[in-house]
Amino acid sequence: MASRLAAALRTVLGAEELPWRLRAWDGSEAGPAGAPVLVVRSPVAVRRLAWAPGELGLARAYVAGDIDIGGDVYATLDALGAVTRLSSSDAFARPTAREWLGLARTAAALGAVGPPPAPPPEEYRRARRNRLHSLRRDAAAVSHHYDVGNEFYALVLGPTLVYSCAVWTDEGTGLDAAQVAKLDLVCRKLGLRPGMRLLDVGCGWGSLALHAAREHGADVVGITLSEEQAALARQRVAGAGLEERITIRVQDYRTVDDGPFDAVSSVGMAEHVGRSGLPTYVAALHDLLAPGGRLLHHVISWSAGETSWDDDTFIARYVFPDGELISLADTVAGLEKRFEILDVEALRRHYALTLRAWVDRLEKHWDTAVALTSEGRARVWRLYMAAAALSFESGKLGVNQVLVRRAGGAPPPLRRTDWV
Numbered sequence: 555m556a557s558r559l560a561a562a563l564r565t566v567l568g569a570e571e572l573p574w575r576l577r578a579w580d581g582s583e584a585g586p587a588g589a590p591v592l593v594v595r596s597p598v599a600v601r602r603l604a605w606a607p608g609e610l611g612l613a614r615a616y617v618a619g620d621i622d623i624g625g626d627v628y629a630t631l632d633a634l635g636a637v638t639r640l641s642s643s644d645a646f647a648r649p650t651a652r653e654w655l656g657l658a659r660t661a662a663a664l665g666a667v668g669p670p671p672a673p674p675p676e677e678y679r680r681a682r683r684n685r686l687h688s689l690r691r692d693a694a695a696v697s698h699h700y701d702v703g704n705e706f707y708a709l710v711l712g713p714t715l716v717y718s719c720a721v722w723t724d725e726g727t728g729l730d731a732a733q734v735a736k737l738d739l740v741c742r743k744l745g746l747r748p749g750m751r752l753l754d755v756g757c758g759w760g761s762l763a764l765h766a767a768r769e770h771g772a773d774v775v776g777i778t779l780s781e782e783q784a785a786l787a788r789q790r791v792a793g794a795g796l797e798e799r800i801t802i803r804v805q806d807y808r809t810v811d812d813g814p815f816d817a818v819s820s821v822g823m824a825e826h827v828g829r830s831g832l833p834t835y836v837a838a839l840h841d842l843l844a845p846g847g848r849l850l851h852h853v854i855s856w857s858a859g860e861t862s863w864d865d866d867t868f869i870a871r872y873v874f875p876d877g878e879l880i881s882l883a884d885t886v887a888g889l890e891k892r893f894e895i896l897d898v899e900a901l902r903r904h905y906a907l908t909l910r911a912w913v914d915r916l917e918k919h920w921d922t923a924v925a926l927t928s929e930g931r932a933r934v935w936r937l938y939m940a941a942a943a944l945s946f947e948s949g950k951l952g953v954n955q956v957l958v959r960r961a962g963g964a965p966p967p968l969r970r971t972d973w974v
Contacts, residue, residue, distance in 0.1 A: 555578040555579070555580045555582050555664060556576045556577065556578040556580075556582040556583050556584035556585075556594075557582070557584045558660050558663060558664060559576050559578055559584070559594055559600065559660075559664070560572050560576050560584040560585055561656075561660065562600065562603065562656075562657055562660045563576070563603075565607070565653045565656060565657060566603055566607050566608060566611070566612070566657075567634075571586070572584075572585045572586065572589075573589065573590075573633035573634050574589050574590050574591065574592040574630065574633055574634075575587065575588075575589045575590070575591050575592070576591075576592055576593075576594060577591055577592070577593045577594065577624065578594050579594060579595055579596055579597070589633060590623075590624070590625055590626065590629045590630040590633050591623075591624030591625055591630075592621060592622075592623065592624065592630065593621060593622040593623070593624045594620070594621050595619065595620055595621060595622060596620045597661075597664050597665050597666035598615070598618070598620045598666065598671055599615040599620035599621045599666075600660065600661045600664050600666035601661055601666040601667070601668055601670070601671055602614050602615045602618075602620065602670075602671055603615065603657065603661075604657045604658055604660075604661040604666070605670040605671070606670075606866075607654065607657055608866070609866075609867055609868055610866050610867065610868065610871065613867075613868035613871070613872065613937070614671075614673055614674060614677070616933060616937060617674040617676055617677075617872065617930045617933050617934055617937075618671075618674045618930065619929060619930070619933070627913070627936060627937070627940045628940055628943070628944060631937075631940055631941050631944055632944060635944060635948070673871075674930045675928070675930065676872055676928065676930040676931050676934050677871050677872055678695070678870075678871055678872065678875040686828075686830070686876060689806050689808070689809075691876065692779065692806065692826065692876070693779045693806070694875075695826065695874075695875040695876045695877070696778075696779040696780055696826060697779065697780060697781070699873065699874060699875070700778075700779075700780035700782065700783055701780055701781060701782045701783075702927055702931055703782070703926050703927050704759070704782055704783075704785075704786045705926050706923060706926040706927045706931070707759070709915065709916070709919050709922060709923055709926065710912050710915050710916050710923070710935065711912065711915075712729055712730055712733075712915060713730060714729075714730050714733040714734060714737075714761055715758070715759040715760075715761050715786075715790075716733040716736065716737065716758070716761045716762075717758055717759075717822065718736070718758075718821050718822035718852060719736065719822075719852070719901050719904050719905040719908050719953050720732030720733045720735070720736050720904060720907070720908045720911075721735045721736040721739055721901065721904055722735075722903075722904050722907050722908075723735070725907060729908065729911040729912075729915075732904075732907070732908070733761075734765070737761060737762050737765040737766075738765065738769065739955075739973060740762060740819055740821060740850050740852070740955075741762075741765060741766050741769065741770045741772075742972055742973035743848070743850050743897070743955065743957050743972070743973045744817040744819060744848050744850050744957075745817070745848060745967075745972060746766055746770040746771070746772045746817060747770070747771065747772075748770070748771030748772070749771060749772075749773065750771075750772050750773070750816040750817060751772070751773050751774075751775070751814075751815045751816050751817075752766050752772045752773070752774045752775070752815060752816065752817045752818070752819060753774075753775050753777070753810065753813070753815040753817070753818045753819070753842060754766070754774055754775070754776040754777070754818075754819045754821075755777055755807045755818060755819065755820040755823050755839070756777070756778060756807075756820060756821065756822060756823025756826075757776030757777060757778050757783075757787060757802065758778060758783055758787070758822075759783050759786050759787050759790065760776055760783075760786075760787030760788075760790050760791055760800070760802060762776075762819060762821060763776040763787070763791070763800045763802070764790060764791065764794055764796065764800065766819075767796050767799040767800050768794065768796065772799075772817075773799050773800075774799065774800045774801070775800075775801050775803065775810075775812070775815070776800065776801070776802045776803070777802075777803050777804075777805040777806075777807060777810065778802070778803075778804060778805075779804065779805075779806060780804070781804055784802050784803070784804045787802045788802045807835070807838055807839070808834065808838055810838075810842060813841065813842035813843070813844075814842060814843060814844035814847065815842055815843060815844065815847060816843075816844055816847050817843075817847055817848050817849070817850075818839050818842060818843055818847070818848075818849045818850070819849075819850045819852075820839065820849065820850065820851050820852065820853075821850070821852040822852060822853070822854075823853075824851060824853040824885075825853060825854055825874065825877050825878070825879060826874070826876070826877050827878075828876065828877070828878035828880075829878055829880050829884070832880070832884075832885075832888040833888065833891070836888055836889055836891060836892050836893070837892060840892040840893060840960055843960040844960070844963065845960055845961065845962025845963040846959060846960060846961075846962050846963015846964050847959065847960050847963065848896070848957060848958065848959045848960075849889075849893065849957075849958050849959070849960075850955060850956075850957055851885070851889060851955070851956045851957075851958065852953070852954070852955045852956075853885060853953070853954065853956075854879050854905075854951055854952070854953045855879060855880065855881055855882040855885065855951070855952040855953065855954055856879035856880055856881055856950075856951065856952075857881065857882075857949060857950055857951065857952055858945075858950040858951075868937070868938070869938065872934045872938070873934065873938045879951070882898075882952060882954050882956075885954070885956060886898065886956060889956060889958050890958075892960075893958035893959060893960060894958060894959050894960075894961060894966070895956065895957075895958055896957045896958060896959055896966055897955075897956075897957040897970060898954055898955070898956050898957075899954065899955045899957075900952060900953075900954050901953045901954065901955065902946050902949065902951070902952045902953060903946070903947075904953070905942075905943075905946045905951075905953045906943050906946040906947045909939045909940070909942050909943035909946065910943050912939050913936060913939045913940050913943065916932065916935060916936055916939070917936070920932065923935075
């Protein structure tokens with residue numbers, strides 16, 4: 555069975571040589587000796603590949619537990635990247651009609667013929683009648699990713715509850731210290747002073763709002779589309795005794811009407827905006843800022859082609875529905891239409907370290923993570939974070955803090971001494 559599976563996977567991957575050693579459900583093995591092991595637990599995995607030959611079929615099989623990784627997740631994904639363009643929308647070959655027929659014959663030979671298996675429950679099913687980036691559709695997409703249990707996120711992220719790239723002094727800094735350093739860096743780049751009003755767009759569980767109020771004396775409005783995030787953020791604010799300084803709302807940035815703010819932070823939120831939504835996003839945040847006010851735009855960038863988006867990929871179906879990554883050049887060009895650019899800082903290597911720390915926490919507490927959500931959800935997070943770490947390390951993904959200001963007000967600093 556393993557040799558038949560190997561032939562089918564070579565077709566799916568468009569590769570002459572298999573990147574893994576396969577172990578089939580009958581105990582047989584095939585593939586290069588010493589290669590990372592991929593365990594095929596069930597004929598259903600073959601049926602998934604026959605109906606969705608490519609990344610989506612493989613992802614569904616992994617999330618459902620029909621296939622498993624026999625060792626180190628990074629080695630397994632790195633082997634895949636050696637024969638495909640990992641994290642690219644055209645990473646997998648498009649089988650020809652003849653090749654697809656071969657896959658069907660393999661499925662028949664392995665006893666895997668049947669209707670398409672139902673996708674795992676963790677797969678996002680959007681209502682196509684809602685317009686892309688409408689208020690309702692964006693709220694549903696955000697809820698899919700963030701409303702999976704605050705305890706699960708606390709387990710993976712650690713006590714800081716920060717779900718974005720940390721800033722590391724070196725590899726030994728440690729996740730928690732690196733996240734606190736990132737929060738303070740954002741506040742210093744924004745030039746926060748006591749009494750200033752900060753709008754934190756995509757505030758998550760309130761970590762930046764708490765730091766800005768407690769350490770820099772700011773008055774903060776934090777907004778999120780996640781009900782679960784908002785509930786825990788409010789609890790943390792109350793526990794810190796900062797209810798008069800911090801307000802947490804479930805609100806879309808496009809509906810905020812109580813500006814102006816002295817500063818705006820957008821950390822790890824613009825990935826949900828997409829290329830088409832960037833002009834609206836830039837205009838809205840510009841209008842919410844007072845003259846001379848600064849915006850800190852912290853966002854992942856795409857460096858591996860024209861666009862990152864394909865609706866039939868693992869990321870689109872399981873992780874960030876309707877999300878899109880664009881290049882740093884396009885991001886800066888969009889911001890520059892309304893703002894003056896003050897500073898750009900690349901943090902690519904920092905995010906690789908952050909993601910590896912998150913994966914490490916997840917794997918160390920795997921049984922608890924599964925109990926808090928589901929095995930499928932834990933598999934989704936493990937796969938996406940490990941693959942993302944490799945993509946940051948290879949340079950296919952970047953992450954940048956772009957500091958901009960609205961015209962007017964006090965002049966910007968001559969040098970970066972406020973934050974460097």
